[in-house]
Amino acid sequence: MPDAEKRDSLFVGALAKGLRVLRAFDETHPELSLGALAQRTGMDKSTVQRLANTLHQEGWLTKDPVTRRLRPSHAWLELAYAYYWSxxxxxxxxxxxxxxxxxxxxxxxxxxxxxxxxxxxxxxxxxxxxxxxxxxxxxxxxxxxxxxxxxxxxxxxxxxxxxxxxxxxxxxxxxxxxxxxxxxxxxxxxxxxxxxxxxxxxxxxxxxxxxxxxxxxxxxxxxxxxxxxxxxxxxxxxxxxxxxxxxxxxxxxxxxxxx
Amino acid sequence: MPDAEKRDSLFVGALAKGLRVLRAFDETHPELSLGALAQRTGMDKSTVQRLANTLHQEGWLTKDPVTRRLRPSHAWLELAYAYYWSxxxxxxxxxxxxxxxxxxxxxxxxxxxxxxxxxxxxxxxxxxxxxxxxxxxxxxxxxxxxxxxxxxxxxxxxxxxxxxxxxxxxxxxxxxxxxxxxxxxxxxxxxxxxxxxxxxxxxxxxxxxxxxxxxxxxxxxxxxxxxxxxxxxxxxxxxxxxxxxxxxxxxxxxxxxxx
DNA sequence: TCTGCTGTATCGCAATGCAATACTGTTTAT
DNA sequence: ATAAACAGTATTGCATTGCGATACAGCAGA
Missing domain, CATH: 3.30.450.40 (GAF domain)
Incomplete structure (x- = not known):
């Protein structure tokens, strides 16, 4: 993590990186391949691999079985639902x-x-x-x-x-x-x-x-x-x-x- | 993590735990204190502390300055926005x-x-x-x-x-x-x-x-x-x-x- | 003022996430 | 066809990083 040097000790870098993967999706990038994710997030290919895999297993990303591309999942709407109540x-x-x-x-x-x-x-x-x-x-x-x-x-x-x-x-x-x-x-x-x-x-x-x-x-x-x-x-x-x-x-x- | 024993090596536990913190918010729990988060997620108090802190710093949780309680942030709606495009x-x-x-x-x-x-x-x-x-x-x-x-x-x-x-x-x-x-x-x-x-x-x-x-x-x-x-x-x-x-x-x- | 609470900080250990690398399978160009 | 290029998938050793016990601080109510 070159950008933020001295983040205090109660900072979980892996979590922050994973969330940056989610943020990589926007109106101009509705779906992304692993490689594209690595590019957009500026993270190493194998790091993205592990993060994306985890997000997929946990239901945060949908994987197209044929193109292997990743997309936002329905969980993203569930978050909006929780937001509304709060x-x-x-x-x-x-x-x-x-x-x-x-x-x-x-x-x-x-x-x-x-x-x-x-x-x-x-x-x-x-x-x-x-x-x-x-x-x-x-x-x-x-x-x-x-x-x-x-x-x-x-x-x-x-x-x-x-x-x-x-x-x-x-x-x-x-x-x-x-x-x-x-x-x-x-x-x-x-x-x-x-x-x-x-x-x-x-x-x-x-x-x-x-x-x-x-x-x-x-x-x-x-x-x-x-x-x-x-x-x-x-x-x-x-x-x-x-x-x-x-x-x-x-x-x-x-x-x-x-x- | 006692529930899922043998998760393959490309699984980033810290990320999964952090996301579980997000999922702790729902219609019956629109805002949560650190302690309540620990209870609901079943994670250690200091683990939750670090995860919640990270989520807060990264803009995923809003912290009420007086009660110190945590709530979903606007970022949750931004995810919905990205979902719609995808x-x-x-x-x-x-x-x-x-x-x-x-x-x-x-x-x-x-x-x-x-x-x-x-x-x-x-x-x-x-x-x-x-x-x-x-x-x-x-x-x-x-x-x-x-x-x-x-x-x-x-x-x-x-x-x-x-x-x-x-x-x-x-x-x-x-x-x-x-x-x-x-x-x-x-x-x-x-x-x-x-x-x-x-x-x-x-x-x-x-x-x-x-x-x-x-x-x-x-x-x-x-x-x-x-x-x-x-x-x-x-x-x-x-x-x-x-x-x-x-x-x-x-x-x-x-x-x-x-x- | 004391007591119990909840949030905040410290710290040593080893578990865990890191990146380099090698493997596999599919697509493109010759 | 064959080969080369590329994207996704798996492996591995190392040390970084996240873990949780514990100790501290700030505010309730009694």
Whole structure:
């Protein structure tokens, strides 16, 4: 392990390496051969062999009997299941999101902040979109999403500023905002109005509105989001039809009241 | 490791143990202390300490700063994300499920067979139900679910019989079928009609219909399912309104045609 | 303040995971 | 066809690394 020199004595390297094997699978690498795994993880071929073998025996990797390639197993979904039970917000959020989705008949999402990214935790797709926009677990740079901006809009000045300065940005479409001053404006507007809007950030012709879910300290860690097509919606209709129920839903989920 | 004596030399015990720590979290144990983890995994306290520490450092466990308890982290959802990209059926299924859900305005699920259980892979909840019925990754005994029966109905005799004889059953409601002969009837009926119906198996007052998704060999490994309330639906309306589009959807997802 | 708890740190031993290497089987090019 | 190239599988000796007993610290409640 050349990267991390002096890890304390209660660090189990073999476990960390094994998990790095799991992390090697992503949207561009849905299945991998042993050799490819070795390459991607930077580990020795025989190390990967043992780790992958163990993961396979323990049911974490599925092995195609003919190509010998490895793929994520159903166990990966079971972990998501366990996650849902452990997240204190999800239990309240789910029924309210369902109602919102039924009412709006538009795609509704629930996302949380995870470091400097947002991650989709619950998704209720209503319209056909591209695949990545309809499955859970997707991480996106927080500054580029309506969810991230809605959440940041509730944070105290110093934290918010630090985020705006330092958090990463990535160009997804030609219209992705890469200018941090514009992002600051967007967040301040969100702070004033109680919700954030973003346009064409992740995909073109997409309009997203997000309302933060505040904890007892007023600081949000999650948001409810509604994503619609700019073909069918504009600012006015958004504000009239979508924003009010969206805010209601967010407030209903917020744990502050129940404490 | 007393349980598995003679594991071959390419087995990394530390990795397996670490993963067992992850598996210790489930619906009844959403968060665990170090001591509780040691108990549940049957491992030594200091072993668990090191493993949990490693998992925490690597971002797999979240540690509550005040209670010191450990919880699943967002990484668990990221694994689900990777899983979705790797599952060859999910990409086709998703848009079609969305359409079906919009059309029926009822809860639609996509589940696969996983050993002797079924596992929910995609869920589009439309009505409020209990929490477990609306999140992905849930495993249920295949013989008790409409999905499992729909899938088994496409299997050749010997496999099907072996499953009916040996696969596990568990009582979820007072009306859960525990009689294997009845289950055989149900599966045979499904084979004749092309879809399976179940009633009150998992929760009372629930009606579920499932249509198998067959591979090129005619053998199903997945099914589309629609779950409705027996309060609003009966056999007739189910057959008229739900079954036809359900079968259409299942056929549209089946990969056989595209090969 | 004492007692019992739960989480954190230390340490010597040997079990265990490491990487080099050799083997097997399947695919590609000549 | 035959050979060469490649990917997956097995073996082995060595020392690194993970093991668990034990001792320490920080916080409850009595």
């Amino acid at each position: 997240d204190p917000l999800v239990g309240n959020a789910m029924p309210k999101l369902i109602e919102l989705s039924r009412h709006l008949e538009e795609t509704v999402n629930f996302a949380e902040i995870s470091g400097d990214h947002t991650i989709y935790v619950l998704r209720l797709p209503c319209q056909r979109t591209h695949f990545a926009a309809s499955i859970i677990g997707r991480r996106l740079p927080a500054l580029s999403t309506s969810v991230g901006r809605a959440i940041l809009s509730t944070w105290p000045e110093p934290d918010r500023d630090a985020a705006i300065e330092n958090w990463p940005l990535k160009e997804f479409t030609p219209r992705t905002t890469l200018d941090r001053a514009s992002i600051r404006n967007s967040i301040e507007e969100a702070a004033a109005r109680g919700f954030a809007i973003s346009r064409d950030e992740m995909i073109l012709n997409e309009l997203a509105v997000a309302a933060p879910i505040c904890g007892p300290d007023g600081r949000a860690i999650a948001a409810v989001q509604c994503s619609v097509s700019a073909y069918s919606w504009n600012d006015d209709s958004l504000l009239k039809k979508i924003v009010p129920p969206l805010l209601d839903t967010a407030n209903a989920i917020s744990p502050s009241l129940r404490m | 599952d060859p059926l999910v990409g086709n299924a998703m848009p079609k499920l969305i359409e079906l859900s919009r059309h029926l305005e009822e809860t639609v699920n996509f589940a696969e067979i996983s050993g002797d259980h079924t596992i929910y892979v995609l869920r589009l909840p439309c009505q409020r139900t209990h929490f477990a019925a609306s999140i992905i990754g849930r495993r249920l005994p295949a013989l008790s679910t409409s999905v499992g029966r729909a899938i088994l109905s496409t299997w050749p005799e010997p496999d099907r019989d072996a499953a009916i004889e040996n696969w596990p059953l568990k009582e979820f409601t007072p009306r859960t079928t525990l009689d294997r002969a009845s289950i055989r009837n149900s599966i045979e009926e499904a084979a004749a009609r092309g879809f399976a119906i179940s009633r009150d198996e998992m929760i009372l007052n629930e009606l579920a219909v499932a249509a198998p998704i067959c591979g090129p060999d005619g053998r199903a490994i997945a099914a589309v399912q629609c779950s409705v309330s027996a309060y609003s639906w009966n056999d007739d309306s189910l057959l008229k309104k739900i079954v036809p589009p359900l079968l259409d959807t299942a056929n549209a997802i089946s990969p056989s045609l595209r090969m």
